[in-house]
Amino acid sequence: MFDDNTTNAENLRILENEAKEVPLEKWGPYLSERQWGTVREDYSQNGDAWNYFPHDHARSRVYRWGEDGLAGISDYYQQLCFAVALWNGKDKILKERLYGLTNYQGNHGEDVKELYYYLDNVPTHYYMKYLYKYPQQAFPYYEINRKNGERSKEEQEYELLDTGIFDEDKYFDVVVEYAKKNSEDIHIRIEIINRGDEDAPITVLPTLWFYNRWQYEPSKPKPVIEHAEDGSVRATHVPLGTYHLYYDKPDYTLFAENETNKERLFGTPNDVPYVKDAFHEAVINGKDLEELQALNSGTKFSPVYKFLIKAKSSKTIKLRLSKGRVKNPLDDRFNTLFTTRKTEADNFYNKRFPDTLNPDLRNIQRQAFAGLLWSKQYYHYDTQRWLTTSDGISPVVENRLHGRNSTWKYLKNQDIISMPDKWEYPWYAAWDLAFHCVPMAMIDPTFAKNQLILIMREWYMNPEGQIPAYEWNFSDVNPPVQAWAALEVYRIEKEKKGEGDLRFLKRIFQKLIINFTWWTNRVDVEGKNIFAGGFLGLDNIGVFDRNSKLNGTLALEQVDGTSWMGMYALNMMDMALEIAMHDDAFEDSAVKFYEHFVLIADALNGMGLWSDEDKFFYDTIRLQKNHAYHLKVRSIVGLTSIFAVSIFSYHNLEKLRDFRKRATWLNQSREKNRQFLPIIDNNKTGKVLLSIVDQEKLTNLLNRVFDEDEFLAEGGVRALSKAYKDNPYSVDIEGSTYTIQYDPAESTSDMFGGNSNWRGPIWMPINYMLIRALRKYHEFYGDDFKLEFPKGSGNYINLKEAADELSQRLISIFTKDETGKRSVNGAEDKFYQKPENADLVLFYEYFHGDNSRGVGASHQTGWSSLVANLITDLGKSTATYVSENKFSEEMK
Structure with a gap:
């Protein structure tokens, strides 16, 4: 993918910046x-x-x-x-x-x-x-x-x-x-x-x-x-x-x-x-x-x-x-x-980037990077000063001292930060920033690494270990994707340079341990390895506001909270194993996170969140007397379980004898006691798969994902099943009726301000994580594991091919069709077919679940710039596989 030609003038300037204490x-x-x-x-x-x-x-x-x-x-x-x-x-x-x-x-x-x-x-x-x-x-x-x-x-x-x-x-x-x-x-x-x-x-x-x-x-x-x-x-x-x-x-x-x-x-x-x-x-x-x-x-x-x-x-x-x-x-x-x-x-x-890309794809990728780089902003916010002093217009009043962000008095930010958007979101958001760093790593890995570490420095992170969410409420809980992003950044740079930055992994691993501990102590207060956390960034995906307090007899058990933590534990294990190959002091940590992942996977599969009837994971309302019922909403919440996947080979871990010994003992002990074990051995390849979902559950979930009447859209995977378009789901809770229906575009709910919608549209970061997971599953299961894509078509493909197909659908949101139109522009495409506008591309916050037009913030290039990664990854993938559809020629 990379030609690390250090004689290139821009490369030389980047190398010069890398030597600075702050690479700016x-x-x-x-x-x-x-x-x-x-x-x-x-x-x-x-x-x-x-x-x-x-x-x-x-x-x-x-x-x-x-x-x-x-x-x-x-x-x-x-x-x-x-x-x-x-x-x-x-x-x-x-x-x-x-x-x-x-x-x-x-x-x-x-x-x-x-x-x-x-x-x-x-x-x-x-x-x-x-x-x-x-x-x-x-x-x-x-x-x-x-x-x-x-x-x-x-x-x-x-x-x-x-x-x-x-x-x-x-x-x-x-x-x-x-x-x-x-x-x-x-x-x-x-x-x-x-x-x-x-x-x-x-x-x-x-x-x-x-x-x-x-x-x-x-x-x-x-x-x-x-x-x-x-x-x-x-x-x-x-x-x-x-x-x-x-x-x-x-x-x-x-x-x-x-x-x-x-x-x-x-x-x-x-x-x-x-x-x-x-x-x-x-x-x-x-x-x-x-x-x-x-x-x-x-x-x-x-x-x-x-x-x-x-x-x-x-x-x-x-x-x-x-x-x-x-x-x-x-x-x-x-x-x-x-x-x-x-x-x-x-x-x-x-x-x-590959010189085989056609000009339109090159233009899309180049503008994606341009938006990502233009969205680096100066951000200054000292909460102690903000709370206790005046702007010279309004006096300091008592209720401000106990109002918004009043528990974050130690937060003192004054840095250049990658922002989601320079108008709609001119402030950092923790999980947005993690996604920004993945495309950033393709062009400036040092800045990407610095940003991930920055958000966990002592002038950002809560002393108890919480990462600040965003300035409207630093205490909100975003999905813990920082470890996943760190591994993605590490992988991209390692592919470029031939060796990974272990010092970066060590630095961020130490900070992530603190954050992981905060999650386990504060979000899993009952110690059941079932995690709540509230809205978790998916603003209005639930039937009701998941940040709201239920009465004392009810408890919400969240699939996505638990799945995110399962992925977190697995990412930490992968990180510790990578470091331990060079520094065996990290071997104990690899064991710890392996065991933690096993416990979380066991809880998710064994605590009633899986519906045997629907073959899907659902959030659960649990009564005090342990009676529970599912909130039967097929959404991205239930699909997050797919993201937690890792592959390793015991043969490659011969140096790490303690890890092998402890993992083997744990596996044998759980098998002996007939406990759930999220591990599968492939005797042919010697590889071991760790995943929250076994092959049967994965098949059931992907059958929904690849169904055009449910999740699969022309432009990728929807956040909510289209099945709720004509048949909304309703549930009675504490005397109130809550309803959710498929909304393919702008939000029809005032929940979280009404400016964001996870009830049907296509979101780039979630799609990207799904595609990355599918490629990992294919690495283990190989070409023999095939599923019908789309469902009902009679066309069976392996998971690598499915990842390619989803990548092409997402890329197609931005590419010109045979008439010169781009789906992202929707009804405004006439304006964008004028000669001076034909090559202009906007990277929206999310995309219409039926026709792929851009919705939400029109310049949230931060995470929608992940399309640049998809273009490059698909270019590499199609070097050995060219799918038979209208987009395959665009990769040539």
Whole structure:
């Protein structure tokens, strides 16, 4: 898969970063696209983050914990920021950041309402490219808000394309490119393309500003941006140093201060005359325009360019942000650097991935990586300070001290983190991040490893061992997939380099032991090896909210909680065995986790969670007197049992005599006492399979998975059986009736805010884990174990072939069909068949269970970028097997 050609310029830069204590570039796309409406900026008494700091305040009010901007960059402490602001002559506000609906405004929860695309990026960010589509008509803020407010949960969201504002091509493509000469010398090129048939005006404000820390740290020197003698502006900051911004000749320049407009928002006098929204007022309303032009310094600066761009034509602006002065900063060498860095980016990706892929697949994979890399963000949140101090607007009140995240006072985050999404989820989520690291390992394994370790460092992890879930509630319980992700990252890097990073495995293994112990002590309080945990990331998959408290006579026993822990134990065993082959001090740990897995597998199979009637695993409600009944919902919850699988050979473990001895004794003891044993020997190959499900249960479960009337969809595997489309499942619990039905797309439930839905759509990470498990089962069972795929077709294939088929279905969500359409675009595909849009790809949070259109967050590239792994894995697999379907040719 890899050609580790260290002479490639990007490879050399990655190697240089690997030697750093923290493997980061000083400058990158670390600027969020939404800081407003986040928990960090919420100082309300009732924890209403959306309304405490709304979008309408963002242009006028200073943030405390970070900054945001459009197509922006910052240094890794976000001291100095750069982004692009736009005005089409008709909007009521400057377009300085992305707009979207809050959880209260959207008929399916929060949702960004913009068209933007991450076109390219490399791990060191020496080349980056971003596209924003800006209407030439007034941006329909009110219409979007009103229309979504009028729509029911059963209707689709009202999107920007639905307004018709792009119908006559009356929009600009704003292409922002960055090319670094070195880590502290960044060339910036902004091209504005008029896609319409008429000349159109636009005002462009490339903006440089300092993050306002001085309001909370008045003893430290205040930074300043000021005119310099060489025609640049000089940005001076302690300790960042001095940077110069060079720029093409503008119509005029503006200075202001990054300070809150208290007069506008709160009716109190401002501390300085020209505040954060001064550019907005000057450009749109002409307020203080001459005064701002006359200023020579401030903490916010912009050269202003007023263009009338001819139809089908473009204008380009050149800027350069450099530490120190530069002679002839924008000469002919400026554009040459972009050509060089783009060529280096091409070489970097071409050396890593099969040259047999067709251009469409290459484009999909490249944009998946671009979105993953663009979503690295600066994240600052000190809960102790947040809880006990004020933002200068609202006083500290007692109920905040005992409110959201009040038990996480030790959490002090200030890092660059891989985020799910730069607008909808501009904060880390523990299990999302684990999935992000798997595709990241294909291009930057050092950063991937660092991220997995970071989330378990002492300034993140609870002293008791819990990993923080996400900022809305750090105490929520996400599936423990970190050990699985660590092994995936280790495997990918080992395949690339020929040897694995055992030091990484040792470091993360030690942290995971603490987390595993927290799970066993806090989530399995009765010591039965049956785990609950609540929603476990699958927001509304249950008949009822699984985070809710049942009365004292009832207990919920969760298949997925128990299966995740079985997989966790097995992953820890695999990790310990890998390390023990080089360091026998870890052999005892391998034994411990082997025994723990056996106990969990025994509990899952023997405590009544399996239905002999339906041949499926179900969550169970258990009464105090031990009477239990199944919640008969066939969902991804019951399929998680498939994920826990491992293969090893005793012959390969000859060095680990104690492990062999203890495992053999345990196996013989359980056989003697007729206890469940999740182990199968293959006498032909000498391999041993460890799995929660035996071959019979696996067959029964996969028969459901491969049934198009249940789980199997055109685009992969659904989260809930389609059988509930016409026949919803209902159950009475404590006098209340709960119902669940198949919802293939947006959520029809308000559970967990209504912005996420596991009741039918296709989720990339779950599909990826299933595919990886199928390949593992095939490694053991071989070609003779075949199942009908799809059910009722008469076509029998082995599990490797089934994994390939599922991979192709998932990849097909993004690929063009024979008419040039992509399923992911749904009804919007007409827009995406225009020549300028044909190669644009969005990576949504999840996908429609029937037609594969993108649903949820439109840029959750973090885990949907796993399609890049699928493309590569399928490319390797089809080298020996080519399936007979319309997608097989795309791998050639």
